Amino acid sequence: MIWVFLATAGVWSIAMGIAIIIANKNEDKVKAKKMLVNYGIGLIVIFAILVAVPYLVQGVAVLVTG
Numbered sequence: 583m584i585w586v587f588l589a590t591a592g593v594w595s596i597a598m599g600i601a602i603i604i605a606n607k608n609e610d611k612v613k614a615k616k617m618l619v620n621y622g623i624g625l626i627v628i629f630a631i632l633v634a635v636p637y638l639v640q641g642v643a644v645l646v647t648g
Contacts, residue, residue, distance in 0.1 A: 583632055590628050598624070 598621045605614040 587629060587632050590632075591625055594621070594624055594628060 598617060602614050602617050602621075605611075605617060
């Protein structure tokens, strides 16, 4: 799971980094600061989804077999 999180976080970091660089270049400092907050929230959501997926799969398996 850690490798999936690192890969997903890496892709997310690259995408957000490019967006922040473009915002800074266009003098949208407020927008760039909001993007940093959204970056942190995105990492937390990615981690939460990766933690929840095994339980979701297990629950679906129980519903299908039971």
